[in-house]
Amino acid sequence: MQPRCHSFPENAARALDDVDLQSALGRTTAGFPKKRLEGIATLPEFELLRDQATRIREHVLDHLDWYLERFADRVQAQGGTVHWCADADEARAAVLRICREADARTVTKGKSMIGEEIAINDHLEAHGITPVETDLGEYIIQLRGEAPSHIVAPALHVSRPQVSAAFREHHADRDPGRPLETPRELLGEAREVLRDRFLAADVGITGANMLIAETGTSVIVTNEGNGDLTQTLPRVHVVLASIEKVVPTLEDTSTLLRVLARSITGQEQTAYTTFSTGPRRPEDPDGPDAYHVVLLDNGRSRLLGGPARSILRCIRCGACLGHCPVYAQVGGHAYGWVYSGPMGAALTPGLLGLPEAWHLPQASTLCGRCEAVCPVRIPIPEVLRHWRTESWRQGRPGGAQRLALKGWAWLARRPRAYRLVTRLAARALRRAAGAGGALRRLPGLGGWTATRDLPAPEGRTFLDQWRERNR
Amino acid sequence: MTARERILAAIREGLGRGALDERSCAPLAAHLDDPRPNRLPAASRGGREALLRRFVAKVRRADATLEALPGIDRVPGAVAAQATGTHTVRVAPHAELEALDWRAAGLDARFGPATGDDAVGVARAHAGVAESGTLVLLSGPESPTTLNFLPDLHVVVLHADAVVGAYETVWAGLRDAHGAGSGFLPRTVNWITGPSRTADIEQTLHLGIHGPRRLHVLLVGADPDEASSAEA
Numbered sequence: 001m002q003p004r005c006h007s008f009p010e011n012a013a014r015a016l017d018d019v020d021l022q023s024a025l026g027r028t029t030a031g032f033p034k035k036r037l038e039g040i041a042t043l044p045e046f047e048l049l050r051d052q053a054t055r056i057r058e059h060v061l062d063h064l065d066w067y068l069e070r071f072a073d074r075v076q077a078q079g080g081t082v083h084w085c086a087d088a089d090e091a092r093a094a095v096l097r098i099c100r101e102a103d104a105r106t107v108t109k110g111k112s113m114i115g116e117e118i119a120i121n122d123h124l125e126a127h128g129i130t131p132v133e134t135d136l137g138e139y140i141i142q143l144r145g146e147a148p149s150h151i152v153a154p155a156l157h158v159s160r161p162q163v164s165a166a167f168r169e170h171h172a173d174r175d176p177g178r179p180l181e182t183p184r185e186l187l188g189e190a191r192e193v194l195r196d197r198f199l200a201a202d203v204g205i206t207g208a209n210m211l212i213a214e215t216g217t218s219v220i221v222t223n224e225g226n227g228d229l230t231q232t233l234p235r236v237h238v239v240l241a242s243i244e245k246v247v248p249t250l251e252d253t254s255t256l257l258r259v260l261a262r263s264i265t266g267q268e269q270t271a272y273t274t275f276s277t278g279p280r281r282p283e284d285p286d287g288p289d290a291y292h293v294v295l296l297d298n299g300r301s302r303l304l305g306g307p308a309r310s311i312l313r314c315i316r317c318g319a320c321l322g323h324c325p326v327y328a329q330v331g332g333h334a335y336g337w338v339y340s341g342p343m344g345a346a347l348t349p350g351l352l353g354l355p356e357a358w359h360l361p362q363a364s365t366l367c368g369r370c371e372a373v374c375p376v377r378i379p380i381p382e383v384l385r386h387w388r389t390e391s392w393r394q395g396r397p398g399g400a401q402r403l404a405l406k407g408w409a410w411l412a413r414r415p416r417a418y419r420l421v422t423r424l425a426a427r428a429l430r431r432a433a434g435a436g437g438a439l440r441r442l443p444g445l446g447g448w449t450a451t452r453d454l455p456a457p458e459g460r461t462f463l464d465q466w467r468e469r470n471r
Numbered sequence: 472m473t474a475r476e477r478i479l480a481a482i483r484e485g486l487g488r489g490a491l492d493e494r495s496c497a498p499l500a501a502h503l504d505d506p507r508p509n510r511l512p513a514a515s516r517g518g519r520e521a522l523l524r525r526f527v528a529k530v531r532r533a534d535a536t537l538e539a540l541p542g543i544d545r546v547p548g549a550v551a552a553q554a555t556g557t558h559t560v561r562v563a564p565h566a567e568l569e570a571l572d573w574r575a576a577g578l579d580a581r582f583g584p585a586t587g588d589d590a591v592g593v594a595r596a597h598a599g600v601a602e603s604g605t606l607v608l609l610s611g612p613e614s615p616t617t618l619n620f621l622p623d624l625h626v627v628v629l630h631a632d633a634v635v636g637a638y639e640t641v642w643a644g645l646r647d648a649h650g651a652g653s654g655f656l657p658r659t660v661n662w663i664t665g666p667s668r669t670a671d672i673e674q675t676l677h678l679g680i681h682g683p684r685r686l687h688v689l690l691v692g693a694d695p696d697e698a699s700s701a702e703a
Contacts, residue, residue, distance in 0.1 A: 137671035225682020304485030
């Protein structure tokens with residue numbers, strides 16, 4: 001998908017005016033913190049496991065080359081194939097090559113953020129292969145021609161009537177008079193339609209929550225069972241994964257799995273956690289004949305040595321999205337690309353570059369809720385500040401905003417001037433506000449006063465009062 | 472330079488070092504050859520009875536149903552009671568299940584992988600994990616993976632003595648049985664915790680989307696009173 005991060009301010013403004021989106025966000029985002037608290041209440045050791053999970057992920061990043069080689073060797077030893085891809089182009093080409101070798105006409109897909117990152121669906125379609133998303137949320141947005149708005153709940157922004165409308169439009173061979181309003185009816189229809197797709201597919205593509213170096217295994221964590229049908233029924237199973245997903249052992253994987261689902265849905269484990277190692281064995285009655293892992297770098301190796309490195313610890317639980325006040329207001333699409341919310345604002349500039357994505361780290365109050373709930377303790381506000389500093393060096397923001405910030409910086413480093421200016425400003429504002437005590441409009445801050453009044457300072461400045469009371 | 476070498480070189484450049492020397496690799500390799508558990512939660516510890524009770528409670532919390540049976544011979548009858556509207560059931564081709572008298576329970580048992588038309592699948596679990604009520608199923612000639620996902624009703628036979636506290640116990644058992652290092656895992660290991668579910672419509676949880684709508688566990692060799700007394 002073509003990134004639109006550069007127009008974040010416009011995207012966000014549109015999102016705030018979108019009545020449907022606002023009601024969807026209001027209905028859904030409030031639930032995540034409660035679910036997480038219920039989930040961690042079942043595990044008194046949660047904080048300690050977060051520490052261990054953090055150490056495991058840091059250790060992997062320190063030795064990423066070694067673990068990746070070990071993982072790849074294990075995959076190959078068990079009859080699988082690893083495709084090393086430096087960027088999205090190489091990954092797309094690798095997937096297309098695998099599909100062509102399998103004479104594939106249709107491909108089913110489990111949920112994969114790497115699939116979104118390399119826009120694999122468009123590429124397959126352009127080459128005459130039909131990709132079918134099978135995760136219910138991904139299927140809904142595929143029908144609607146949209147991108148996911150949440151890394152775990154891709155159709156969070158869609159209402160039930162909108163799902164119904166999409167099904168009526170795209171399942172045109174079904175009785176137009178059928179009832180299709182209740183969740184049961186919608187689920188039943190999706191199950192029937194996709195069941196045929198599962199059975200007909202030639203290739204199944206899934207993502208990977210983790211790759212295990214010890215055994216050469218890929219892991220998917222799901223609730224619907226679509227990922228398992230996707231990777232069990234077709235002749236070929238393709239795993240899309242980025243290089244930082246590797247984990248040393250099954251034991252380390254188990255530790256991470258104890259904190260992953262709890263952090264977002266509150267589940268102790270999701271309904272289905274599946275460990276896949278190579279293709280089916282000669283004596284197996286089912287399973288795919290071939291197993292491919294497409295390993296994608298796409299700029300991640302560049303981040304390893306820099307201040308944004310900690311974002312590579314991310315295990316994509318989605319807790320930071322579920323707790324972010326900014327995400328809760330604008331939703332995922334405003335971020336303009338695949339990853340949204342705090343983790344998106346921290347990762348996207350590293351993958352797409354600041355000229356495209358510099359707005360995302362600005363869209364934060366640095367309140368720190370994301371860091372407080374991250375199961376691998378990523379200091380997201382620190383990463384965002386790093387991107388802001390870099391961005392400033394590159395000349396963004398520019399114009400009046402830059403001038404204002406420079407002016408403030410000049411003032412803030414000169415205490416006498418600062419005290420004088422704030423004293424004068426407080427007095428001027430008070431006078432301008434008059435008897436009402438509030439300003440309805442302020443030149444240069446029209447955006448801020450458009451929806452609220454600015455309360456005028458009531459007395460003297462803080463510093464003046466501080467000095468007086470300490471006397 | 473191959474793609475693999477290019478990416479490894481980029482990683483090493485990012486990390487600001489060359490390839491690891493033998494001395495630095497040794498502890499990493501040792502860790503993989505002899506993996507140790509990290510911190511195990513208290514919920515994974517306890518005596519046999521406590522673990523069984525916890526397992527039963529957690530299975531039910533995950534929206535599955537569970538029934539304790541005194542012996543394996545009671546399995547066909549229990550399956551028949553669950554399989555409403557059909558007499559045909561697809562059963563894992565495991566010797567223990569093949570030896571049962573399915574006809575006496577009024578069932579037409581067919582052994583092998585599932586097709587898209589099977590309403591009922593009967594599988595046999597390798598283990599149950601008490602800390603989360605998770606079933607562990609291993610793919611193999613006696614255990615087709617499709618049985619776990621295609622049928623509407625998924626019945627899983629689990630021996631009570633295969634219930635353990637933590638996932639790590641299962642991994643260690645597999646290494647002991649097949650030797651650590653490479654190749655001790657089957658093609659597919661399924662952890663199953665409750666039936667298929669989705670929250671993709673307005674973030675409200677609904678059971679039964681692509682996988683089984685119902686998951687019913689038959690706990691064989693457990694005291695039925697003990698299982699039913701488990702606090703949910």
